[in-house]
Amino acid sequence: MGAPERRAARGRLVLLIASAPVLLFLLLPSLIIVPMALTRGQLLQFPPEWISIKPFRDYLQDPNWMASTLLSAQVALLATAIAAVCGTAAAIGLHGRHFRGRGLVTGLIMSPIVVPVVVLALGHYLVFARLHLLGSALAIALAHGLLTTPYVFISVQTSLATQLDPALVRSARSLGARFGSVLRHVYWPAVRPGVAAGSLLAFAVSFDEVVLALFLQGPQTVTLPVRMFTAIQFELTPKIAAAASVFIALAVLGLLAQALGRRREARP
Numbered sequence: 001m002g003a004p005e006r007r008a009a010r011g012r013l014v015l016l017i018a019s020a021p022v023l024l025f026l027l028l029p030s031l032i033i034v035p036m037a038l039t040r041g042q043l044l045q046f047p048p049e050w051i052s053i054k055p056f057r058d059y060l061q062d063p064n065w066m067a068s069t070l071l072s073a074q075v076a077l078l079a080t081a082i083a084a085v086c087g088t089a090a091a092i093g094l095h096g097r098h099f100r101g102r103g104l105v106t107g108l109i110m111s112p113i114v115v116p117v118v119v120l121a122l123g124h125y126l127v128f129a130r131l132h133l134l135g136s137a138l139a140i141a142l143a144h145g146l147l148t149t150p151y152v153f154i155s156v157q158t159s160l161a162t163q164l165d166p167a168l169v170r171s172a173r174s175l176g177a178r179f180g181s182v183l184r185h186v187y188w189p190a191v192r193p194g195v196a197a198g199s200l201l202a203f204a205v206s207f208d209e210v211v212l213a214l215f216l217q218g219p220q221t222v223t224l225p226v227r228m229f230t231a232i233q234f235e236l237t238p239k240i241a242a243a244a245s246v247f248i249a250l251a252v253l254g255l256l257a258q259a260l261g262r263r264r265e266a267r268p
Contacts, residue, residue, distance in 0.1 A: 030248050037241035055238035056245075065227065065239060069246065072224040075141045075213075076206040082145030083202040087152025088195055092187055095160045096169070113150045120147065121215035128216060135218020143216060144206040151205065152198030159194030160187075200254050208247060 032046055040052040059065050090109050094102065112120060124143045125134070133139040164187070172182045210225040217226055224243060231240050 033241050033244045033248060037238055037245050039238050043236050043238075055242040058237075059239045059242040062239065064222075065224075065243060068222050068224040068227040069243070071137060071221060072207050075137055075144060075223060076203045078138075078141035079144035079148055079206040080199050080203045082142065083148040083152045084195055084199045086145070087149045087198060087202075088156050088191060090149070091153050091156035091160060091194075092183070092191070095157070095164075096166055109153050110150045112147045117147070117209075117211045121212045124212060125215045134216060135221055137221050139216045140213050140221065140223065141206075143212045144209055147209065147212065148202035148205050151201045152195065155198030155201070156191045156194040159191045163193070164190035200257065204251065204254060207250065 036046050037055050038051050038053065040050045040054060087109075094106065120143070124139070128134050128136075128139045128143075168186050169182060172186050177185075208225060210223075210229055213223040213226050214229070217223070222230075224246070228240055228243055231237065
């Protein structure tokens with residue numbers, strides 16, 4: 001190994017050592033939550049009194065908590081579908097086009113992640129109140145779809161910039177291919193990784209979102225994050241940690257799915 005390689009190896013080692021405390025700080029809450037869910041006690045505490053799966057059993061057997069979990073999953077799936085369609089369409093529609101006002105259009109698409117969520121929640125509340133949709137799962141899903149569209153938009157734009165050769169689009173159009181054929185055979189293979197990554201992030205953001213759901217909820221449409229927020233205020237039971245473990249499990253599964261997807265894309 002030459003001198004440049006040794007210096008590069010030392011640099012990577014120093015970077016790894018320097019980043020280890022930051023990574024530990026970021027992972028510490030997740031490392032604490034799971035043990036807090038494995039307790040025989042009746043209160044949320046750390047360290048736990050003793051190892052037990054009773055909180056998970058109570059969580060799975062509570063109809064209110066399970067209804068909130070299923071509602072959050074349904075809302076997140078619908079919001080992800082909305083974000084995937086709208087974000088992908090916007091990214092493809094703006095790709096390679098230069099016109100006056102393009103920056104304004106991009107800014108409008110990105111605005112849901114720039115405007116404070118509480119402002120968006122108030123706006124959605126006023127709109128859906130006029131449409132008589134307050135307290136419905138559809139209202140929460142539409143709001144989450146708007147909130148998560150920019151994530152898909154950014155991810156697809158990145159895929160278009162790195163995976164798509166503009167000459168392929170021009171060649172397909174010059175040969176008389178219709179827009180549907182160009183979309184299917186030219187755009188889709190290039191944007192597929194971006195759509196998958198953006199959709200995964202959109203699902204995670206929607207499943208975890210609490211402010212919009214808190215404004216738009218109804219008696220029968222309490223999402224899991226809202227129920228956890230309410231439970232923290234009035235009852236500190238280990239079921240909260242058990243429910244939080246669901247979020248951790250989803251995050252781990254999402255990372256594994258993304259890693260497997262990248263490995264498949266890298267295969268020849």
